[in-house]
Amino acid sequence: MAAAVAAIVAAVVIAVAVEESMATAAAVVIAVAVADGWEEATVDKLIKEDSRTWDDDVINGLFVPEEAAIIKSIPLSRFPTEDKLFWPWTQTGKYSYKSGYRFLKYEDEVSGATDALAEDRNFWRSIWDLCVPNKIKKFLWRACREVVPTKANLKRRHIMENGSKNRVAWTSSKWNGYQNISPVNFKELLSWIFKNHGNPERFAMVTWSLWNQRNQVRLNKPCCPSNLIEAQAKEKLEEFMATIPDKPATLPRQRTNWKPPDARSFKINFDGAIFKQENKNGIGVVIRDHTGAVMASLAQTVAPAMQPIEIDAVAVARALEFGEEIGITEAVLEGDSELIMNSLKGGGHSIALVEPLLHGAMVFSSRYANCYTLIVEEMAID
Incomplete structure (x- = not known):
């Protein structure tokens, strides 16, 4: 160096x-x-x-x-x-315009990180997480951005002189307390709904229905009477909710049955783990012959705590080194990190961040007469 x-x-x-x-x-x-x-x-x-x-x-x-x-x-x-030298914002280490944009965006977020910004991000995320049709999410987003062409917005943009507002009666008490607040805009009102658990899905459906009624009136088309809007919005929301399929039950998963190597070879299984509270990592290696008998095993701690891909890279090098230490010359290397195993198959150069760590694994593997890699797969229990 x-x-x-x-x-x-x-x-x-x-x-x-x-x-x-x-x-x-x-x-x-x-x-x-x-x-x-x-x-x-x-x-x-x-x-x-x-x-x-x-x-x-x-x-x-x-x-x-x-x-x-x-x-x-x-x-x-x-x-x-x-x-x-490598660019740490891409897997290959090569700069791209997209990664540069992401880096600058991240820098802005970090340099200006405040509770207000975090709250604002949570607000926008809450809109897109609502269980309503996508067109209504988009309507809420546009309304909060004040880009919905209401008379007030058109006047503000000097497109329309008349800034009068339509007044619609809210017949529900589902949003108790909203009469006592004075939001300066729609975003502040919706934020209050989120914070006070005011049934945001129904609120979204009602506000969109009011907007839709306004457009129908403007176009001289039939529309729902104001006093029935909330009931209609509730009905449409229930219909939409009924179309959402139940989440399938999560099936317990297990690893595929261990497959033995051929009679002349040994299988090396390895894995890495991170123990953040103890600020250390763990490496585990098990070596078996073609009958499944354990020939050797290794459990080792490494400090300080690393990132997941780093400990996987360190673990694979240690596994190959351990196999060499006990005299193995032909081996099947098996791990569960697809990124690491695929990188090894390609010579260890595809992940710039851990390329120096994988260099050690490549050196150890070159000392074997025959060594190839497998990725541990998982399957659901039938």
Whole structure:
């Protein structure tokens, strides 16, 4: 590694979490002053080459505890690798316009993260989560954005001079208390409905029905009388709810039966786990022969806690290393991380974030006379 320690100090350390092939990043600035004599030192001076682990004594001596913890949380590959720049917002590490937009959007959200913004996001999410027809969700969204062409909005946009409002009587007491509030716009009223559990689905149907009645009147078409609107909206809502199929019962799932390798080979099953509260990870490896007999097993903890894809990459390298340690030369490697297993099949270069970690797995697999990978599948119990 040729990057200078000074560059680490001045640079931004990016911790990337990958979940179902989507990355999110949180940036932390390392801003401690560089110690005398370390201005030209390189990153490898922070690593114990014999064990390929961070040198706690050196790091703790150079950095404050919070920054030392960030550095030591970065998993290291089992073998030295060349420095490589990659874009952490895509799986391949290559920049795209879409990923750049997502990054900037995320930066805006983080820099301006407030309780008000979080509440606003929850509000819009609540609209799209309503159990009503999509056209009514769209109507609510447009009404909250004040883009529904009401007379008031048309006047505000200087399209219509007459700003008078239609008044419609609300015959229900389902929204008790709304008479005591004075919302400045429709969004504030709907927000009050959500917060006070005011049956938002029925409210949505009634408001859309009022809007629909207004349009029918404007076009001189038959429409529902005002005093029957709520009853009609309730009936339409019940009809819609009746069309929604019940969610199918979740079937218990189990792994497919373990399949033995051929007589000359061994099967290596591995998995990784994260224990956030303990700030550590767990690695499990089981090696069986063609009869299913357990030849060897391994349980190991690794600290500190990593991201799921990182511990999977570390686990697969450790599994192959463990197989080599007990003298296996032909093996079937089986794991449940589709991303990791498919990357190994392609040479370990398809996931930029963990490519250095998978390099170790590729080195260990090359030492086997024959080694191929399988993905553990799951199936529902009949």
